[in-house]
Amino acid sequence: MLIKQILLCIIGLCSGLTVAAGVFSFITMLGIVPRLAARTNTAKHIICYENAIILGGTLGNIWILFQLPAQLSVVMVIAFGVFSGIFVGCLYMALAETLRVLPIMVNRIQLKEGFPIIVAAIGAGKLTGTLFQYFFH
Amino acid sequence: MEEILYVKIEQNIPVKKRTLTYKDIAALYCTNKDIVKKLEQEIFYTLPNDCQQKTMFTISKVYEGIHKLYPSLRIENVGERDFIVDLEEADKKEKPRWIEYAKAVFVSLIAFFGAAFTIMTFNEDVSVSSVFDKVYRMIMGTGKQGGSILEISYAVGLPAGIMIFYNHFRRKKIKNDPTPIQVEMRNYEEQVNKALISTASREGHTIDVN
Numbered sequence: 125m126l127i128k129q130i131l132l133c134i135i136g137l138c139s140g141l142t143v144a145a146g147v148f149s150f151i152t153m154l155g156i157v158p159r160l161a162a163r164t165n166t167a168k169h170i171i172c173y174e175n176a177i178i179l180g181g182t183l184g185n186i187w188i189l190f191q192l193p194a195q196l197s198v199v200m201v202i203a204f205g206v207f208s209g210i211f212v213g214c215l216y217m218a219l220a221e222t223l224r225v226l227p228i229m230v231n232r233i234q235l236k237e238g239f240p241i242i243v244a245a246i247g248a249g250k251l252t253g254t255l256f257q258y259f260f261h
Numbered sequence: 262m263e264e265i266l267y268v269k270i271e272q273n274i275p276v277k278k279r280t281l282t283y284k285d286i287a288a289l290y291c292t293n294k295d296i297v298k299k300l301e302q303e304i305f306y307t308l309p310n311d312c313q314q315k316t317m318f319t320i321s322k323v324y325e326g327i328h329k330l331y332p333s334l335r336i337e338n339v340g341e342r343d344f345i346v347d348l349e350e351a352d353k354k355e356k357p358r359w360i361e362y363a364k365a366v367f368v369s370l371i372a373f374f375g376a377a378f379t380i381m382t383f384n385e386d387v388s389v390s391s392v393f394d395k396v397y398r399m400i401m402g403t404g405k406q407g408g409s410i411l412e413i414s415y416a417v418g419l420p421a422g423i424m425i426f427y428n429h430f431r432r433k434k435i436k437n438d439p440t441p442i443q444v445e446m447r448n449y450e451e452q453v454n455k456a457l458i459s460t461a462s463r464e465g466h467t468i469d470v471n
Contacts, residue, residue, distance in 0.1 A: 128400050129410055135396060136411040140418020141425070147383050148376075148423050149441070157372055158446040162453075164364040170442050174427045176369040177376040182420040184377025188384050189416055190408045204374055211375025 148181065154218040156211065213250065266291040266300075266331075268323060269340035272454045275347045279308040286346065287323065296331065303330065306468070308348060316346045317461035318468045325470045343458040343467070380419070389415075 151157075157177070161167045187194065220226065226242070229235075267290040274286050283289060284301035291297050305326050308316060320342050327336060384390070393412060397405045405411075428440045439447075461467045 132397065132400055132409065132411045133414045136393075136414030137418035137421075140415040140420075141422035143380075143383070143389075143415075144419045144422025145426050147380060148426050151376070151379060152426075152441045152445060155445045155449055156375070157368070157442050158449045160368045160371060161446060162449060164368055166361060166365045166368060167446055169365040169368070170440070170446065172365060173369055173372045174429070174440060174442055176372040178420055178423045178427070178429070180373035180376030181380045181423055182416070185380045185384065185419050186416045187377075188381040189390070189412050203370070204378075207370045207374035208378035211371050211378060214371075215375070215379075 144181070148177065151177070151215075154215060154222060156214040156218055159214065159218070213247075216250075217246070263335055264291055264293050264296070265335045265337050266296060266327065267337050267339050268320075268327075270320065270323070270338075270344045272341045272343075272451070273345050273347055275349055277349055279310070279348070281305045281308070281346065283323075283327075286318075286344070287340070296334065300327065300330065308346070312348070314348055315457060316348070316468060317343060317458055317466060318346060319343050319462075319470075321470045322468055343462070345454055345457055 157170070157173050161170055161173065186192070230239075269288040269290075270286060276285055278285075281304065282301060283303055283305050286305055289297045289300055303326070305323065306318070320338050320340075324336055327334065390412075393409075393415070394405065397409055397411055426441065428438060458467075
């Protein structure tokens with residue numbers, strides 16, 4: 125019985141380690157946090173951002189895993205929505221950038237002006253899509 | 262023996278004043294110390310008053326200036342071929358510190374909730390809990406209720422994995438070992454510099470020999 129418990133423990137630990145390496149190297153390689161740090165000129169607080177990632181990953185994981193009931197105020201819900209929304213927005217643009225979607229498109233149609241319009245259009249499209257999916261489905 | 266002047270220039274040079282001497286922009290080395298001493302005092306370029314914050318130069322401009330003083334000196338470039346002079350206005354008012362902290366808190370919040378969101382979507386996406394149910398049943402022979410040792414150790418292993426990935430254990434020993442995010446930060450800065458240099462050269466804003 126104890127051996128089985130130890131086996132379970134080892135499986136859990138190892139899958140945690142592996143998942144962490146995979147998921148968080150994905151976040152890191154997309155370079156969202158460096159980009160945000162560069163935009164806000166706060167490169168020297170990177171250690172603090174890493175701690176925030178560690179804390180967020182840990183708590184989020186525990187929360188969803190054990191289905192903990194957390195009676196939080198509406199402020200917390202809004203904060204979660206807003207900040208994870210910003211993060212996902214950065215994530216998907218970083219993904220599109222890594223896949224070189226825009227540079228190739230722009231090159232193919234030989235576009236020279238109007239990059240801000242394209243970026244604004246992407247933002248508007250994402251907003252419309254999200255609203256449509258959640259409210260008019 | 263022929264004297265060689267070695268010039269090393271960084272890609273991005275932050276400066277505080279408009280009059281740039283060779284000492285401000287480059288590291289010079291020559292067996293003849295007098296040449297280095299004299300050159301370090303000489304003015305390389307004076308940024309015009311209406312210039313933008315970043316000015317792009319090519320190394321030939323530096324060669325031209327040095328050759329004006331020492332026409333037959335052989336120069337070896339051991340640094341960058343194109344470089345950016347980044348003018349930080351000295352008279353510009355320092356922003357209050359709390360703004361910087363507010364920005365740091367803002368980014369930390371994005372990082373915190375973003376990481377939480379990502380791991381939660383991942384767990385749901387790949388149905389970690391149903392996998393754990395199956396693993397538990399295979400090993401223990403019975404189904405489980407609620408969180409078992411499996412989930413607890415997973416919850417312990419995950420932060421350990423992140424900390425190993427971000428070098429948070431080793432950095433206490435090796436102070437200068439950068440974390441992956443710091444490496445990414447440098448990569449990003451380098452890419453921005455490269456983009457600035459090639460845009461400037463394409464649009465003809467680079468300061469080059471005429």
